Every structure is written in structure tokens, then in C-alpha cells.
Amino acid sequence: MRISPLVAGLIGGFSAALLQAFFKVSPPPAYGICIACHTRDLVNWIVNAISGSTLFVAPVSKVFPVLTVVGIFVGAFIAANVHKEFKIKQTHNPIVGFVLGVLVVIFALLMGGCPLRETIRTAYGDVIALISLIAMFAGVIVASEVYLKRNA
Amino acid sequence: MEYLHAIGTFAFGILLGYLFQRSRMCFVGGMRDFYLIRDTWLIKGLFGFFGGALLGYIIFSAMGKIPFFPWIAVKGFTPIPGDPLGKAGSLVGHLIVAIIGGFGVGFFSVIQGGCPLRNYVMAAEGNKTAIAYVLGLAVGAVLFHTVVVPIVKAILL
Numbered sequence: 001m002r003i004s005p006l007v008a009g010l011i012g013g014f015s016a017a018l019l020q021a022f023f024k025v026s027p028p029p030a031y032g033i034c035i036a037c038h039t040r041d042l043v044n045w046i047v048n049a050i051s052g053s054t055l056f057v058a059p060v061s062k063v064f065p066v067l068t069v070v071g072i073f074v075g076a077f078i079a080a081n082v083h084k085e086f087k088i089k090q091t092h093n094p095i096v097g098f099v100l101g102v103l104v105v106i107f108a109l110l111m112g113g114c115p116l117r118e119t120i121r122t123a124y125g126d127v128i129a130l131i132s133l134i135a136m137f138a139g140v141i142v143a144s145e146v147y148l149k150r151n152a
Numbered sequence: 153m154e155y156l157h158a159i160g161t162f163a164f165g166i167l168l169g170y171l172f173q174r175s176r177m178c179f180v181g182g183m184r185d186f187y188l189i190r191d192t193w194l195i196k197g198l199f200g201f202f203g204g205a206l207l208g209y210i211i212f213s214a215m216g217k218i219p220f221f222p223w224i225a226v227k228g229f230t231p232i233p234g235d236p237l238g239k240a241g242s243l244v245g246h247l248i249v250a251i252i253g254g255f256g257v258g259f260f261s262v263i264q265g266g267c268p269l270r271n272y273v274m275a276a277e278g279n280k281t282a283i284a285y286v287l288g289l290a291v292g293a294v295l296f297h298t299v300v301v302p303i304v305k306a307i308l309l
Contacts, residue, residue, distance in 0.1 A: 005182070005193065008168075008175035009200025015164045016201075017208025021217035023160025029219075032205075033168070035268040038161070039286075040293035047294060056297045064158045069272060071165015072172065076276035079173035086278050091265055094284035100264040101271075101288020102295065104257055109296045110304070111253025112235045114268045115179035118254070119198060123205035128246055132254035139258025140183040147263055148188065 016120045025066060027059045030124040034117035036108035038068045111135075169273065178270035180261040236304035245308045 016032030019025040025032050041061035048055055060066060080086040091097075108114045111132040113121065118136070121129035171177075175197065182195030212218045237245050261267050264285060266274065274282035 003171055003174040005175045005177045005197030006200040008171040008177045009197035009202075010204040011171060012168050012177075013201040013204025013206070014208040015168060016205050017212055017218070019157075019160050019164055021208070021212035021215075023156050023164075025157045025161060030205075032161075033164075035272060036289065036293070039268075039289050040296070043290045043293050044297065055294065056301075060157055064155050067158050067162035068165045068168075071162040071167075072169035072269070072272050073165075073276050075166035075169020075171075076173040076273040077169075078166070079170040080277040083174070085173075088278045088280065090280040091274075092281055094281050097264060097281035097284040098288040098291075100260050101285035102292035103260045103288075104264065104268060104285075105289045105292035106296050106300055107253045107256030107260065108268065109253075109293065110236065110300070111250045111257065115198075115257065116201065116269060119179070119201050120205040123202050124209055128250050131247060132250035135251040135254030136180070136258035137183050137187075139255040139260075140180060140262050141187055141258075142255075143259040143262035144184055144188055148184075 012116075013120060013123065016116075017123075025060055030117065030121045030126070031058065031060060031066075032120060033068055034113045035069060035072075036105050036114035037112075037117060038066050039105070040109060041065045042067070042069060169276070172269060173273050173276065176270075177273075178266045180258060180267040181265075181270060183258070184262055236301045237308060240309060248308065249304065 012033065016030075019032035020030070031037070037058060041057045042065045044055035044057045045061055045065040047053060048057070057065065077086070111118065112129070115133070115136065118129045118133050122133060176194070177197045178194055179198050179201075182198050185191040185193070186195045209218060213220045235241070235246075235249070237249060241249075257267075264271065268289065271282045271285045275286045
């Protein structure tokens with residue numbers, strides 16, 4: 001069964017607010033779902049626990065990190081297996097993918113979150129997050145023009 | 153319940169990971185499809201996400217579970233975790249990092265072929281490029297707080 005992105009988005013956004021209201025995913029506000037920040041919290045928490053360093057984690061993840069990204073990975077893995085879509089493959093060179101991952105997380109943390117968190121921050125009333133979403137659309141346009149259209 | 157946030161995010165993560173895998177939800181992909189071929193199927197996910205969060209915030213703040221959110225709040229409202237400027241930053245400084253960060257995420261995500269969420273889902277589907285990308289996210293997160301934050305602070309503060 002296909003689920004439309006609209007339905008998945010509605011449930012996802014509502015869950016973000018619900019996590020903040022009932023599961024104490026706060027402070028900071030509007031932190032229910034974020035890929036970049038929650039990966040950062042998890043990785044830095046583990047590094048801190050192993051090496052005793054004091055890398056930054058969000059206040060909510062001080063004692064134990066939020067596990068959204070682990071959950072999303074497990075949920076997507078279950079869905080891919082149930083619907084027989086799990087297949088070892090690659091879209092392009094993994095080394096390029098690794099470098100792009102480093103770049104994307106640095107820019108994402110610079111603006112204060114991944115696209116998901118910028119969206120829920122906007123819903124929570126933060127105009128700076130809305131501006132960063134507009135800047136993201138500008139980045140998508142430029143990359144589509146200079147990269148996708150030339151490699152099409 | 154000290155670990156409530158971890159239990160809640162893990163449980164909801166599994167549900168959402170399932171939904172996102174079935175729907176191929178992607179924020180950057182939605183913007184790209186809308187710009188290139190005026191296709192609105194994927195970008196509806198972004199607006200759905202926004203609408204769902206807005207609905208949730210209205211309901212839960214009316215119930216008193218969440219502090220009421222001031223619309224058009226700009227300065228000092230959301231202390232962004234890991235924001236290189238933090239509360240000390242000026243409004244212009246926050247705008248600069250938001251615009252540079254947003255542009256960079258949009259640009260490099262198009263080259264990679266999807267937003268961080270989509271890549272997590274693709275990694276779970278067995279895509280080796282996406283798995284390398286997720287490892288890149290982990291390494292980049294450590295680099296950000298050890299290397300990038302001091303540089304940005306030196307320039308903007």
C-alpha cells in the first residue's frame with residue numbers, strides 16, 4: 001500500500017508537537033523531530049560517554065539522547081523488508097555521499113536544524129526558520145540549474 | 153520518568169520511519185520536483201508536515217501542555233541547539249547563518265538526491281551511498297562543534 005506524502009507529513013508534524021507536549025522533548029522548543037540535531041545529540045552523547053569529552057548536546061539529551069533517528073532507521077528497515085524493497089545497491093560513489101553528508105550536516109546545524117525542524121519551528125512561529133526554508137528553496141533552484149540540468 | 157523523551161522518540165521514530173519509507177517523503181525532493189517539473193506530489197508532504205505541527209501546537213497549547221507560541225517571534229525566542237551564535241547573537245547574525253545554512257543544505261541535498269530524512273530511509277533500504285552519507289552526518293556533527301563553531305563565533309561575535 002502506498003501512503004501519500006501529504007498523509008505522512010500530517011502525521012509526522014502532529015507527532016512532533018505531541019512529542020513535545022507529552023514526552024518532554026524540550027527544551028529547546030520545537031525539537032520533536034530533527035534528523036541533523038538528533039544525529040548530533042546521539043553521536044556527541046556516545047563520544048562523550050566513551051572519551052569523557054564535553055561535546056555539545058541539546059539540554060533534552062544531556063542524560064540520555066533522543067532516539068528519533070534510530071527509530072526512523074528501524075521503522076524504514078521494517079517497511080522495506082515487509083514490502084520486499086530491501087536491496088543492496090548504490091546511487092553514486094559512496095565517498096562522494098560521505099563528503100556530502102559532512103557538508104549537509106554542517107550547513108544544517110548552522111541554520112539550527114534539518115528541513116524537518118525548520119518546518120516545525122516555522123509552525124511554532126519562528127520567522128528566522130521560515131527565512132532559512134526560503135534560502136533552502138533558493139539553494140535547490142541553484143543546484144537544479146547548475147547541476148541537474150547540465151547532467152541530465 | 154527520566155527517559156520518557158528517549159522512549160517516545162524511539163517509538164514514534166519507528167512509526168514515522170515506516171510511513172516515510174512507504175510515502176518516499178522528501179523535503180528537498182519536493183522543492184526540486186516543484187521547481188523542475190511543477191509536480192506537487194512530494195512537496196505536499198512539506199505542507200502536510202507544517203499543517204500537522206501547527207494543528208498540534210494549537211491543540212496542545214490550548215490544553216496548556218505547551219507554552220503558547222508567539223507568532224512572528226523573532227529574537228531570543230528559540231535558543232537553537234548548537235546554533236553557533238546562541239543567545240549572544242544579533243538578529244542580523246542569526247539571519248546570516250540561517251540563510252547560508254539553508255542555501256547550503258538545499259544545494260548539497262539536491263546533488264546527493266534527497267534531504268537527510270530521505271537518506272536515512274534509503275540507508276535502511278540498503279543503499280550504500282546513503283549509508284556512507286549517514287556516516288558523513290555523524291562525522292560532520294562532531295566536526296561542526298569542534299571546528300566550525302569557533303570559526304563562526306570569531307567572525308560573527
